Amino acid sequence: MAAATLGLRRGNDPCGPVAQFLEQAGVGLAGWVHTACLNRCRQRRRHRRQLADWANLLDHAALAQSSPGYAASRRRDVRRGQPALSPVEWVESEAAGSQLLHLQLGFPLNLYAPAEFVTLYWYCDYLLLARRGRWGSAPEEAVADVDRAACQAMVVLCQGVAAAAGACMRRPPSPFNTAEDVFEQRFGCMRSVARPEALTLGHYRASQAAVEAGAVSAAALLLGAATRFGALVGAAAGLLAGTAVDLAPAQERHLAGLRRIATQNGLAAQLLMKGTAGEAAPTLVPTWDFSVAREHSTCMFFPILGLKRAE
Structure with a gap:
């Protein structure tokens, strides 16, 4: 083989x-x-x-x-x-x-806090890029491209949620662990193999410099996330409806679930963006639900953003 x-x-x-x-x-x-x-x-x-x-x-x-x-x-x-x-x-x-x-x-095992989602999806996007052109078949390549677009959309969405409702996306105080220690705990094992090259905290900070500096508003991030999820819905629907690639049943279920997740996340991003338009504090509390992903695919780990009214 x-x-x-x-x-x-x-x-x-x-x-x-x-x-x-x-x-x-x-x-x-x-x-x-x-x-x-x-x-x-x-x-x-x-x-x-x-x-x-x-x-x-x-x-x-x-x-x-x-x-x-x-x-x-x-x-x-x-x-x-x-x-x-x-x-x-x-x-x-x-x-x-x-x-x-x-x-x-680690997502279905509930090992990650929401504050870690940005770095995790950012690293997953990098690994999907490392495998680009090497999946072996056109359907696998097409589905991988959609998954990569989903990772990029999730990065922007998590950044927007953190900017709009930072309390729920903020890491609890850890006086004995620095940011470098936390990054090492999650991604240190990637250095076990020379290729693909392991990314560092410096790479992450460089890629997110504008957002970390506060140069991008929460509304702009949420609008960008909604736009990306809208494009993702179109890409998934195009693969499901087209005849360019011959999808397996598991891939069809995967794309159908991803289309559903992208649709709801796009709507949630727009709703949260409207809640941050005024000067009043946001009244919506975000939650993350992975049940739809588990229902449609064994290899999809994207949550649906839920919004609850603050009590």
């Missing part, structure tokens, strides 16, 4: 670097299958531990790719008519997938 995915032949040397890499790649794929059979808590832990395995496999991939027999083992991917991924690119993509699932599985 690994040889077919990578477009490689084992070659004449059963002990050569290419053959050794393919053998280790098979072990990595078997680990994926084993992980999928576990409950979500153990899946999350397993994906984190597998990063060390992907780091080891990355060394095998680099050695195989630089070996003299690599060119002779290379073949064209007949299915797509394009060269298959190189070993290093494939390992990077699979490692990003493990990192992505490790982060996403």
Whole structure:
């Protein structure tokens, strides 16, 4: 399976670097299958531990790719008519997938506070970008692009909610943990593998400098979120109604759930934006509901923003 995915032949040397890499790649794929059979808590832990395995496999991939027999083992991917991924690119993509699932599985396990949502969706967006062009089929690529747009919309929405009703999105005081410590606790394991490059708190602060400095108003952020969710609804509806890609039933349910979540989040963003238009304090308290995501898909972790009147 690994040889077919990578477009490689084992070659004449059963002990050569290419053959050794393919053998280790098979072990990595078997680990994926084993992980999928576990409950979500153990899946999350397993994906984190597998990063060390992907780091080891990355060394095998680099050695195989630089070996003299690599060119002779290379073949064209007949299915797509394009060269298959190189070993290093494939390992990077699979490692990003493990990192992505490790982060996403924390949502249904209620491991994250709402104050962490911005950094989490920001990092998920980066990991989806790292896998762009490497999913292997047009439907998977199309769904991944929609998921990435959803991550970007969630980042803006969470920023807008934090600016409009900061109390519910503010991290509780932690006198013994700095911001660097908190970031390290969530994303420190990403450094276990060299590719994709692990992001730091400095990267996050640089990307959010304007928002952190207060240069963007809450109304502008919420309007941007509503606009992004509106575009997301159109993208999901277009894939569901079009014939450009042949979607599997699970992908159709995934997109249908994402369209429902995006529709409600867009309306909630507009409603909260109207509540912040005046000088009076907002009377709406935001809540986050993941039940719709769990109902439609096992690999979607986007909540619906609910608004309750403050008592």
